[in-house]
Amino acid sequence: MAKIEKVSPLAPANFPYIPMIEGVNFSTASAGIKYQGRSDVMLAILDPGTEIAGVFTSSSTRSFAVIDCEKKIHLNDSSTGAAIVVNAGNANAFTGAKGKISVEAITSTVSEVLNIPKSRVFSSSTGVIGEELPHNLIIDVVNRMVADKTEHGFHEAAKSIMTTDTYPKGSVRKVTTNKGEITIAGIAKGSGMIAPNMATMLVYLFTDASVKKEVLQSYISEINEKTFNSISVDGDTSTSDTVLMAATGKSGINIEKNDKSFSQGLTYLMTDLAHQVVKDGEGATKFVEINILNAKSNFDARSHAKSIANSSLVKTAIAGEDPNWGRIIMAIGKSDALAERDKIKIFFGDILVAENGSVAPCYSEELGAEYMKNTTIKISVDLGLGVANTTFWTCDLTNDYISINSDYRS
Amino acid sequence: MAKIEKVSPLAPANFPYIPMIEGVNFSTASAGIKYQGRSDVMLAILDPGTEIAGVFTSSSTRSFAVIDCEKKIHLNDSSTGAAIVVNAGNANAFTGAKGKISVEAITSTVSEVLNIPKSRVFSSSTGVIGEELPHNLIIDVVNRMVADKTEHGFHEAAKSIMTTDTYPKGSVRKVTTNKGEITIAGIAKGSGMIAPNMATMLVYLFTDASVKKEVLQSYISEINEKTFNSISVDGDTSTSDTVLMAATGKSGINIEKNDKSFSQGLTYLMTDLAHQVVKDGEGATKFVEINILNAKSNFDARSHAKSIANSSLVKTAIAGEDPNWGRIIMAIGKSDALAERDKIKIFFGDILVAENGSVAPCYSEELGAEYMKNTTIKISVDLGLGVANTTFWTCDLTNDYISINSDYRS
Numbered sequence: 095m096a097k098i099e100k101v102s103p104l105a106p107a108n109f110p111y112i113p114m115i116e117g118v119n120f121s122t123a124s125a126g127i128k129y130q131g132r133s134d135v136m137l138a139i140l141d142p143g144t145e146i147a148g149v150f151t152s153s154s155t156r157s158f159a160v161i162d163c164e165k166k167i168h169l170n171d172s173s174t175g176a177a178i179v180v181n182a183g184n185a186n187a188f189t190g191a192k193g194k195i196s197v198e199a200i201t202s203t204v205s206e207v208l209n210i211p212k213s214r215v216f217s218s219s220t221g222v223i224g225e226e227l228p229h230n231l232i233i234d235v236v237n238r239m240v241a242d243k244t245e246h247g248f249h250e251a252a253k254s255i256m257t258t259d260t261y262p263k264g265s266v267r268k269v270t271t272n273k274g275e276i277t278i279a280g281i282a283k284g285s286g287m288i289a290p291n292m293a294t295m296l297v298y299l300f301t302d303a304s305v306k307k308e309v310l311q312s313y314i315s316e317i318n319e320k321t322f323n324s325i326s327v328d329g330d331t332s333t334s335d336t337v338l339m340a341a342t343g344k345s346g347i348n349i350e351k352n353d354k355s356f357s358q359g360l361t362y363l364m365t366d367l368a369h370q371v372v373k374d375g376e377g378a379t380k381f382v383e384i385n386i387l388n389a390k391s392n393f394d395a396r397s398h399a400k401s402i403a404n405s406s407l408v409k410t411a412i413a414g415e416d417p418n419w420g421r422i423i424m425a426i427g428k429s430d431a432l433a434e435r436d437k438i439k440i441f442f443g444d445i446l447v448a449e450n451g452s453v454a455p456c457y458s459e460e461l462g463a464e465y466m467k468n469t470t471i472k473i474s475v476d477l478g479l480g481v482a483n484t485t486f487w488t489c490d491l492t493n494d495y496i497s498i499n500s501d502y503r504s
Numbered sequence: 505m506a507k508i509e510k511v512s513p514l515a516p517a518n519f520p521y522i523p524m525i526e527g528v529n530f531s532t533a534s535a536g537i538k539y540q541g542r543s544d545v546m547l548a549i550l551d552p553g554t555e556i557a558g559v560f561t562s563s564s565t566r567s568f569a570v571i572d573c574e575k576k577i578h579l580n581d582s583s584t585g586a587a588i589v590v591n592a593g594n595a596n597a598f599t600g601a602k603g604k605i606s607v608e609a610i611t612s613t614v615s616e617v618l619n620i621p622k623s624r625v626f627s628s629s630t631g632v633i634g635e636e637l638p639h640n641l642i643i644d645v646v647n648r649m650v651a652d653k654t655e656h657g658f659h660e661a662a663k664s665i666m667t668t669d670t671y672p673k674g675s676v677r678k679v680t681t682n683k684g685e686i687t688i689a690g691i692a693k694g695s696g697m698i699a700p701n702m703a704t705m706l707v708y709l710f711t712d713a714s715v716k717k718e719v720l721q722s723y724i725s726e727i728n729e730k731t732f733n734s735i736s737v738d739g740d741t742s743t744s745d746t747v748l749m750a751a752t753g754k755s756g757i758n759i760e761k762n763d764k765s766f767s768q769g770l771t772y773l774m775t776d777l778a779h780q781v782v783k784d785g786e787g788a789t790k791f792v793e794i795n796i797l798n799a800k801s802n803f804d805a806r807s808h809a810k811s812i813a814n815s816s817l818v819k820t821a822i823a824g825e826d827p828n829w830g831r832i833i834m835a836i837g838k839s840d841a842l843a844e845r846d847k848i849k850i851f852f853g854d855i856l857v858a859e860n861g862s863v864a865p866c867y868s869e870e871l872g873a874e875y876m877k878n879t880t881i882k883i884s885v886d887l888g889l890g891v892a893n894t895t896f897w898t899c900d901l902t903n904d905y906i907s908i909n910s911d912y913r914s
Contacts, residue, residue, distance in 0.1 A: 143576075153844050155837030188833045188845070190862025226861055281633055364806025405907055406816070414910030418631025423598045427565030435565050435598070452600025453634055491816075492910070493903045500824030500902070 095383055103262040104373035104469065104489070105379050112248040112279045114469045117342025120247025121239035122254040125231040128183030128221060133254035135232055137239045138298060139208065140176040144342045145304075146216065147311035149318045151335035157187035158194045161333060162201070166213050172307065176214040177204050178298060178338060179232070180255050182283070185334050186219040186227040196229035197263040202232045207240050218296050218336045220283060227292045252281035255296055258498060259283050262309045263370040269303075269359035273347045277301040278359055280339075282367040286373070295322060295371055296301040297337040298364065304343030309351050313360055314339050321364035324396075325372045326488045373486045377494030380412050383472045385486055386468035394431035398475060399486035401429035409491035412471055417462025419447045426475060437478035442471070514791050514879065514899070515671040522658040522689045524677040525710045527551035527752025530657025531649035532664040534640040538593030538631060543641055545662035547649045550586040554752045555714075556626065557721035559728045560804060561745035567597035568604045569627045570744060572611070576623050582717070586624040587614050588708060588748060589642070590665050592693070596629040596637040597743050608656050613643045617650050628746045629708050630667055630693060645900065662691040665706055665723035670910060673780040679713075679769035683757045686713040688773050690749075694781040705732060705781055706799070707747040708802040709773065714753030719761050724749050724772055731774035734806075735782050736813045736898045782897045787904030790822050793882045793897055800890040804841035808885060809896035811839035819901035822881055827872025829857045836885060847888035852881070 148167045150160050181361040186193050201215040252262035266279040284295035349356045389395035405425040411418040426433050436451040442465045446454045558577045560570050587747040596603050599844040611625040651701040662672035694705035759766045799805035815835040836843050846861040852875045856864045
């Protein structure tokens with residue numbers, strides 16, 4: 095076992111201080127599903143009145159926990175309390191009838207202990223695919239978790255859902271609306287098997303704002319496209335991706351559709367968490383932002399961005415601090431989207447690298463090599479064909495990615 | 505510079521003995537374009553009467569040499585001699601107006617020295633993208649190359665077109681038709697930036713059969729789909745991919761459309777060369793065959809095959825000899841093609857691994873782990889949805905791939 099134990103060099107200095115969100119309690123436990131000596135189950139307990147929305151992986155082999163959440167998200171009624179229960183170490187995906195039994199057993203137990211309808215209990219599992227989940231280990235700790243609940247549990251919660259993550263991920267944002275201040279906070283996990291749609295991620299967002307379910311859903315769905323659906327670590331998509339958001343309404347401040355301050359705050363928060371996921375990309379040493387400018391269509395812009403972000407050759411060049419811009423040209427060329435060779439402009443940061451079908455006259459290898467030493471690399475490609483722009487984030491591809499993932503059943 | 509100098513462990517024992525093909529002469533030279541102390545230019549000189557067909561990269565940023573070949577392939581008239589000139593070390597791609605000037609200069613020189621029309625001179629360049637080709641170095645050696653030509657040059661020719669290849673690639677097949685025996689032989693280069701459409705490859709095929717240009721083109725186009733368009737090393741597609749085939753007609757044996765023995769012989773040869781390219785995949789230690797069975801459509805079958813073949817997580821698991829079949833489920837799930845979770849069957853070789861949405865009752869981790877120790881890994885996925893089958897080849901993803909490609913300008 096060649097585990098990489100070190101924390102990502104791109105990790106933030108520390109987990110942010112996240113104040114309590116009224117109406118949200120957390121609890122964690124060590125059930126010993128796979129990991130020993132750490133917590134591996136998280137329970138979020140939500141007061142009555144909490145509205146819940148979510149977006150999920152589009153994988154055709156998605157897990158039963160995801161299918162169960164998808165069903166409940168449209169049906170659940172906020173008059174009762176609710177809960178989110180998550181385990182790390184086993185994805186309970188492709189586990190057939192047993193997978194369904196595990197989800198039923200876990201959500202039933204939480205429902206009974208909290209005395210809330212089962213339709214209000216959402217579950218996620220993350221870890222290895224195809225192995226039976228020993229759900230009794232989780233059921234055994236539910237009573238104790240409910241007894242131990244605390245309002246100040248974001249950091250512990252973020253730690254308990256980690257798998258190959260090297261640091262817990264959290265973010266918080268105070269939003270001042272014209273009716274008063276609300277708080278939005280969230281935690282995330284994810285570091286490998288990250289790609290749209292969606293990143294291999296679990297994300298749980300909480301706010302004390304009062305937001306109707308349909309309105310909450312439209313915020314999440316829209317902002318998800320330009321945040322969690324705009325990141326990639328390895329181009330692989332998981333069977334378990336889940337983003338859930340709970341709005342407790344305890345602040346008494348009501349958020350309607352098209353509230354600019356709420357939308358901006360939530361975008362900030364989701365972007366921050368999405369970046370944290372990429373920065374914990376397995377083996378990552380560089381954070382890469384890809385801007386596609388003036389594409390013919392939004393679809394084309396995203397197609398070019400993904401082609402560059404998922405190119406092993408581009409990502410290994412960045413790892414080697416090699417300004418090998420020819421590989422970006424290659425990645426644009428191989429994408430199915432429209433590009434005209436002689437209209438393409440490539441930039442590293444503000445440095446014009448290539449234009450008119452050739453290297454830019456002002457560009458020098460030394461300029462590019464110096465730029466590549468940065469920890470954050472910005473690649474911009476101006477296609478000169480239209481007005482569609484997009485931004486996408488990824489990381490470099492290093493030996494550590496290989497070591498982590500070729501390790502037997504990491 | 506952390507160059508990996510060792511020969512791929514998947515390399516064949518030796519370069520095959522390839523007899524002369526009447527009407528074909530080779531010459532190689534050391535022009536010193538990038539590499540020192542080795543040959544880096546190849547010239548194939550073809551007698552009058554030779555028909556030429558080809559297929560090329562679909563990249564929207566393809567090189568001018570490719571664009572030039574595409575144009576000539578439909579226009580060239582076999583009444584005169586012809587030539588193919590190839591250099592390694594510089595791809596002359598994304599080099600703007602200078603790139604065109606280089607191609608014109610090289611093909612003009614070859615045309616003049618051999619006294620053949622320029623429309624009969626095909627050129628390719630392989631190596632780094634975006635750097636100006638010092639074409640004078642090539643022009644300087646043309647005269648000497650023509651003087652030094654030999655009919656027995658397959659091995660030397662294969663060596664001179666290598667870039668990160670760790671061994672030269674050649675193949676030969678004698679084909680007995682009802683009119684007599686003909687020979688087909690070919691050489692190839694390619695080891696990184698390999699993906700449909702097409703692999704980053706240069707492939708040159710020769711036969712003494714007499715085949716009309718349109719007929720030759722239809723053989724090449726059709727067989728290319730199931731050979732060079734069915735391999736992947738890293739999912740990246742080059743700007744220079746070229747497959748050219750020359751039929752000298754010197755055997756006097758005419759091949760018509762739908763000649764089964766010719767088609768089989770050419771399929772064997774192209775499959776062999778395609779496998780050799782994959783087996784020289786940068787850092788490869790395992791040769792992987794992916795069979796998709798009973799997909800709803802051929803498009804779906806290929807989509808699933810590519811999704812598995814290009815998944816970094818599947819490829820790193822294979823490198824680690826980890827029978828992590830959950831990652832295959834993930835790759836099927838993320839492909840856009842149709843799959844029904846509970847109908848999927850997965851096999852390692854003949855071992856049934858998963859069915860009915862879960863691990864197969866007869867499967868054990870030990871069986872899978874033992875199978876993964878093989879050098880050739882066969883993964884079969886039966887989708888149970890239709891009758892479309894496809895086979896695709898790839899290799900594992902190892903630390904050496906990263907080392908080779910994050911090496912500054914490898």
